[in-house]
Amino acid sequence: MSKELLGALDVLETEKGIQKSVVIDALEAALVSAYKRNYDQAQNVEVQFDQKKGDIHVFAVKKVVDQVYDSRLEVGLDDALAISKGYEIGDDIKFEVTPKNFGRIAAQTAKQVILQRVREAERNIIYDQYSQYENEIITGEVERQDSRFVYVSLGKVEAVMGHQDQMPNETYRIHDRIKVYVTRVENATKGPQVFVSRTNADLLKRLFEQEVPEIFDGTVEIMAIAREAGDRAKVAVRSNNPDIDPVGTSVGPRGQRVQTIVNELGGENMDIVEWTDDEAKFIANALNPAEVLDVIFDPNNERACQVIVPDYQLSLAIGKRGQNARLAAKLTGYKIDIKSESEASAIMEADQTADAQPAADDDAPVATDDTAADTSADEAPVTEDAPVSDEVADDDATDVAANDDDATDSAASESTTDDSSSAE
Numbered sequence: 001m002s003k004e005l006l007g008a009l010d011v012l013e014t015e016k017g018i019q020k021s022v023v024i025d026a027l028e029a030a031l032v033s034a035y036k037r038n039y040d041q042a043q044n045v046e047v048q049f050d051q052k053k054g055d056i057h058v059f060a061v062k063k064v065v066d067q068v069y070d071s072r073l074e075v076g077l078d079d080a081l082a083i084s085k086g087y088e089i090g091d092d093i094k095f096e097v098t099p100k101n102f103g104r105i106a107a108q109t110a111k112q113v114i115l116q117r118v119r120e121a122e123r124n125i126i127y128d129q130y131s132q133y134e135n136e137i138i139t140g141e142v143e144r145q146d147s148r149f150v151y152v153s154l155g156k157v158e159a160v161m162g163h164q165d166q167m168p169n170e171t172y173r174i175h176d177r178i179k180v181y182v183t184r185v186e187n188a189t190k191g192p193q194v195f196v197s198r199t200n201a202d203l204l205k206r207l208f209e210q211e212v213p214e215i216f217d218g219t220v221e222i223m224a225i226a227r228e229a230g231d232r233a234k235v236a237v238r239s240n241n242p243d244i245d246p247v248g249t250s251v252g253p254r255g256q257r258v259q260t261i262v263n264e265l266g267g268e269n270m271d272i273v274e275w276t277d278d279e280a281k282f283i284a285n286a287l288n289p290a291e292v293l294d295v296i297f298d299p300n301n302e303r304a305c306q307v308i309v310p311d312y313q314l315s316l317a318i319g320k321r322g323q324n325a326r327l328a329a330k331l332t333g334y335k336i337d338i339k340s341e342s343e344a345s346a347i348m349e350a351d352q353t354a355d356a357q358p359a360a361d362d363d364a365p366v367a368t369d370d371t372a373a374d375t376s377a378d379e380a381p382v383t384e385d386a387p388v389s390d391e392v393a394d395d396d397a398t399d400v401a402a403n404d405d406d407a408t409d410s411a412a413s414e415s416t417t418d419d420s421s422s423a424e
Contacts, residue, residue: 009024016118018118020051031056044062059097131185137181138180139177140178150166154194167230168231180203204261212252215237220240226330236274236275236282279332
């Protein structure tokens with residue numbers, strides 16, 4: 001070993017960011033391993049590296065004892081006192097055993113261990129660096145794509161983006177520069193593994209923090225996000241300053257701030273609504289752009305409600321494929337049942353009728369139709385004081401058949417036949 005090794009260590013520290021002390025520790029460990037393997041030595045061995053001259057010395061460490069049982073590990077007290085009068089039983093003495101030539105095998109073994117330690121040190125540096133970006137946005141370049149992942153270069157490491165993290169409305173091409181959200185960083189055996197996403201809801205939050213200074217400094221706060229990546233998203237914001245409009249601030253002058261985010265996400269639509277402690281009002285805001293007439297909470301389920309909207313805005317409130325209602329439910333955490341005004345009125349009238357029906361007087365029967373009324377009249381008892389004449393009976397028969405011309409003609413014909421018989 002020489003000063004050339006010291007120069008190589010300086011280059012490693014400068015170019016790869018690996019501290020010289022780490023490489024020296026790895027080098028010493030490698031030489032110990034090589035010495036034990038190639039020289040079949042089982043004793044305790046230490047290696048010292050001279051950082052000024054680049055020299056390496058191998059020492060066998062032996063313990064001072066009264067009686068020696070293993071000369072490779074122990075040294076007698078008399079031998080120790082011959083070296084120095086200050087040694088006592090239990091002390092450790094180092095004897096230099098540096099071979100004149102480690103040989104090709106020893107050098108190869110040392111090289112392999114050193115390279116392994118260098119790779120480990122590089123992985124730890126990369127892991128420490130990119131673990132700081134976890135839950136943050138970073139810009140990368142698309143390198144390649146296979147059936148499982150899109151591989152994004154982040155500089156010293158290659159991140160992976162799975163199918164569930166890819167935007168359905170985007171096509172990724174090599175050398176495209178995209179902003180990705182770092183979901184997690186793992187220190188795997190093959191090196192640090194970084195996972196990124198374009199569909200995570202927190203990506204939207206970080207983009208708003210980049211574009212809206214009031215959100216970045218906490219004046220305006222994002223309370224909830226509901227997102228169907230690549231299609232539409234709803235963002236609930238509130239202001240911690242009563243003089244600042246949270247929605248207007250997030251949208252920006254002429255919609256410039258939100259438009260920048262929309263462009264970054266490939267045209268994903270944005271609904272920014274105001275968050276409020278009044279849950280009914282918040283639910284109404286979440287269904288924007290539809291107008292809400294009333295919000296009725298379910299007494300049997302604290303996280304369910306019924307929303308009444310005008311008839312002409314029912315489809316707008318539900319949205320295409322139910323998207324508006326679905327996102328509003330995710331944003332508020334409520335199960336939302338949307339009813340039109342006329343439908344809600346009909347249900348309310350039916351409920352009122354059902355409630356009023358049992359209150360009717362049982363002693364006063366109500367005729368349901370003309371037939372029932374006639375039947376009641378026919379079944380009425382007849383007293384001797386009020387005899388029923390044949391003319392009254394004929395009148396009743398005539399009334400029953402009043403709406404049927406054929407029945408009236410038939411009755412008239414039968415009446416004529418009876419009179420003729422009487423006359424004979």
